Amino acid sequence: MRALLPKDLLRQRTVFVSGGGSGVNLAIAKACAQVGANLVLCGRTETKLKDAVEELTALGAEAVYAIADVRDATAVKAAFEMAEERFGAVDAVVCGAAGNFLAPAERISSNGFRAVVDIDLLGSFHCAHAAYEQLRRTRGTILFVSGGQSQMPFAHQAHVAAAKAGVDQLMRSLALEWGPHGIRSNSIVPGPVSGTEGMRRLAETVTEQVWAGMVPLGRFAVPEEIAQIAVVLLSPLAAYVNGSQVVVDGGMATVGSAAFNHAVRQAG
Template identity: 55%
Template sequence: MSINDWIAPDAMKGKVVFITGGGSGINLGIGKTFARVGADVAICGRSLERLEGAARELEALGARVSASVADVRDYDALAAALETSRRELGSVDVLVCGAAGNFVARAEAMNAKGFRTVVEIDLLGSFNASHAAFGQLKETRGSILFISAGQSVMPFVGQSHGGAAKAGIDNLMASLALEWGRFGIRSNALVPGAIAGTEGMKRLDEAAGEDTWTSMIPLGRYGGTDEVGAMAVMLSLPLSSYVTGTRVVVDGGMALSGSGLYNRAVSLPALERLTKMPPR
């Protein structure tokens, strides 16, 4: 089912959405959903090849696109990407802080560099994007969407680094909702669950099989990037004009059963190789 069955294709016409890490995965899916309802989309990331491919996909949906190579850990590069976006598309109405890095590693087997890398990409990168976009968001009275995760509030084996980073993002989201509300800027977090086709789920499927993971989900299936995108659009429309400081979970009910099944699954020998994967 298309988002246009529920939301008019021009619902966000004239609006500009800037997405960090927008070249692939959930973030690109969010960008495509915004494009389907009329928004223009700016994306940044570290891979020019990915950005060029993503830009073509977004343009095919009718969006004007601005694509810039920028690492979210580099504030100046990110600020330059936002300025390029402003020049090419106009001031940002919606900022999606989606850039992330992760890998599976038990705390005793992880070094400080690996821990720091994830925190810097996820948490520092989200702060950098929000801070660099503040002037534009103040001008448009726009909104920020942070991409969080279930481990921000619940411990998962092999995710001490990811959990710490995402917990920080949740607190940053709430802090900005509190501080920047006076400028008309709303701040919320999306919490995706198991989403089909993403790099992380492909690796987990190879290691333990889809049935292992869907058995943890009350709805009995993976979600789609379009379903995450649909909620991103909803939180950006005037329909949600009084919603700020909120975590919106899009996980098919997965968090309701806790992390016990996942924790047992990642103890399987088949998953041991995942602990050797470096941060992206």
């Protein structure tokens, strides 16, 4: 996808991305690299992080990674300390680490429900909390990666709906509390995105044809389309955007989740 934003839009700024080794989060990191940012990637899988850093370096960015599970507050704090030591302070944080699986509510174990809430919601809090002092110095910004489940119910997604709704309310609370310090907080809500691990997991149950029927634009997004909007929200172009949930779903929220729900129930 052709770069559409000024090449120096995030020059000399440092962006921290949790879950940054793959998928939409890596696409956001790449888009930031293309407009001059330094990158710090955080995740659990070192091989993915190494490969991702190589891709970012090839784009001309200074990039490093930290191995950390966002559920571990101590590990997350250490990752931000490393970022501060390397780059001075972070200017932006993308809270993108997430977990998901399909299961009817009556079959979700307590551990399964907790795992998704801990990764998505608690992990987002850990990253925001650990970044606070650095963001206060830089008057920086936080971008939470939410999901359509926070807005409307999807079958077999009760755990994700609870987690993502919590993420969006956390975002709004931080926008209110930290806004006076110059820290902006927003969330982005992607629709179905091609080539991501999440979509591959759902493909056998909810086909591309079903998804396309749910999206007025009639297609999946490509990761770069989500990433471009994310960069805008992280940049000075969005200097007065705070406490906003920005939906990038091709219009899916206007249609609803009925086709998804039917496909999931038919699959059993």
